Amino acid sequence: MTSANAAQSNTTSLPTQSSSVPVGQTGVHYEIFVRSFADSNGDGIGDLNGITNNLDYLSDLGISAIWLMPINPSPSYHKYDVTDYYGIDPEYGTLDDFKRLVAEAHKRNIAVIIDLVLHHTSLQHKWFREASKGPDNPYWHYYKWLKPDEIKARKLATRDITADSGERNPWHSVRGASYPEQYYGMFWSGMPDLNFDYQPVRDEFFKIARYWLNEIGLDGFRLDAARHLYRESEEPKNHEFWEEFGRVVEAAKPGAYTVGEVWTRPERIAPYFRGLKANFNFDLQLMIEEIVRKEDDTEELIQFLAYVHATFGIVNPQFIDALILSNHDQNRIGSLLKGNLNHLKVAANLLLTLPGLPYLYYGEELGMLGLKPDENLREPFLWDIRARDKQRTYWRRGKYSTSRTLKPLADQQSDPESLFNHYKRLIHYRNGHPVLNDNLSRLEQTGIRQKGTVSFFRRNQTGQYVLVVHNLTSKLIEVVFSPGEAWCRCIAFETVSGSSFLNDRVVVPAYGCVVVE
Known part of the structure; x- marks a missing residue:
């Protein structure tokens, strides 16, 4: 038992992401909603410098890469409706701030990945402002337009509600327009879908990807709504686009990482691995929560996972299965398991030992809580009790995760039995193990x-x-x-x-x- 006890107490700093190993093939990734993580200038809004100031915390935890939710300029709090793909939202800082974050992360062997939202833009993006002037505008074809009678004739007026969109009426009129055409926006009217049948749109995003990889030094992308560039009836066009995108990314920066948001059956996820190196395993996330809560493997998790991996492997033997317990769109595992510390530790055990690439959603290591709507899943990170916390964000008041409902980081760091220290021990052991740290095992x-x-x-x-x-x-x-x-x-x-x-x-x-x- 000596070796086991020694391993359990080992919290020494171990290498995370070797520069010789492509991003994602080893290590543990960490998802950050910038607005809620750490505030560096006292305005109550998390920012890039706040993350930079806490890279040592992430390194100490054992993280090998951070995924930042959208950082481009946007009119919304979540920033999934972009107005400029080359800029940084002023709420979060400047391009120089981001460059410094990337440089400081790389010094610590931490890769940096950002959300690339190429499925749609904001209504306020210059492309849409131009397109909405009418069919003769050069940007008209950047988006999907149809006349109402065409929409009706092709039976496209409504869509089924899905796990990722509750929009039933996806065709929208431009206010004050003199033309009859409506634009398609599957998430809501403020997010018009782009037209990837139009080559200039593809070329724009290839240029954007090269910019962030080559000029800024980014290490990869999380691809939002990757399954929805085309309608379900045209899904093979999705696969073809991502293959092309994957080639562009690899040529621009060999070894750069891509992970897709593709939520569907394993057989339909598999073709996306022809272009993307990883895809999130949402079904596994649901199964882990259920078996941990019931304290029994009623779902036959390993048999299911073996089937899923065999399905992926036929398409791409080098697939990376991206594992999560929750994320910015899903109820937090802390709430789903009702804050039960034993259950949360079991969920962490599974996440960090199953084959694939584990993702922690910020604050998951503390047991942060949150139930829909989405704002409640994105509450401020709890660094310390409020009287001592100089960097906690206050853009909104915590409803679920407060110092009354869970111990903040400062208290958990000093408690050897805390969820934080459980995660830390597991991650560090994983990082030093030749099998567990191999995300292609x-x-x-x-x-x-x-x-x-x-x-x-x-x-x-x-x-x-x-x-x-x-x-x-x-x-x-x-x-x-x-x-x-x-x-x-x-x-x-x-x-x-x-x-x-x-x-x-x-x-x-x-x-x-x-x-x-």
Whole structure:
């Protein structure tokens, strides 16, 4: 047990993202809503300098890359309706501030990824302001326009509500326009969809991607609404565009990272891996929450994941499965699990040991809370109690995550049993492990079938492998090996002290996880 206990207490700083390894193939990523993370100038709004000031915190946590939600100029608080793809929103700082953030992150081996919202623009973008002048304007074809009788004849007037858009009536008129045509905006009228059948639109975004990668030094992009550039009936056009985009990105900066927001069945996600290096696994996120809450693998998570990975692997053997517990669009895992610390630790265990690339949504390591609507999922990060907190944002008052509902970071850092320190131990152990830190390592199923447990093998690209066993329950479980686990010799890591190895079985404490080698 010496090695396991030593591993559990190890919080020494380990390398995160090796410069020789392409972004995303190792490490843990961290999603930041800039507005809510850290305020550097006292205006109550989080900013780029606030992130720069806290890069040591992220490095200490063990993060290898940060994904920033949109930072381009925008009229909205969330900034998913862009007015200038080359600029920085003044609320967040300047281009020089961003360059400094990238440079300081790279000094710490932390990559920087930004949201690229190329599905739609703001109504206030110069392209749409020009296009809305009428069909003779050179920018008219940047967007999708149809006359009302064409919309009716083609039965396009309404769309089904989906997980990512509640807009049922996606065709909108320009106020005061003298022409009959309406523009398409699948999210809402303030976000007109761009027309990717028009080559100049594609060329604009290839130019934008090259700019951020080459002139600013960015390391990659998270691609918003990647599945919706074309309607579902034209989905192969989506695949073709992302293949072209992927080639442009790789040529501009070899090894640059791309991750898509594509929420659908595995068979329909798979073709996106022809152009994108990673895609988020939303179905897995839903399954993790359910089995942790029920303390039983009712969803047969590993069998499902094996099927998903086999489906992805047919299209691209080098696929990266991007794993999440929650994000800026989904109810926070802290609220879904009702703040139960044991359950939150089990969810973290799964996130950080399953094969793929784990993403932490800012504050997840504290157990931050939040339920829809979206503003409540994006509340200020809790650095300290308010009287001592000089960088907490106050652009809105916290409804779910306050010093009354959870311990702020300062208190959790000094508590060895806190959720924060649980995440930190796990991440640092993962970062130093040749199999767990290989985000291209693959899942293999075990012969273990015990109620209340989840177990799996991971095998890396050099043939090294480990067994990971999770106890989802409040009771100690003796997990009996099948013949396929005969090679197991010792416990290398435990999240809860008290595990033991006994020839043909391993004892896993309540809500614990063990790595067996």
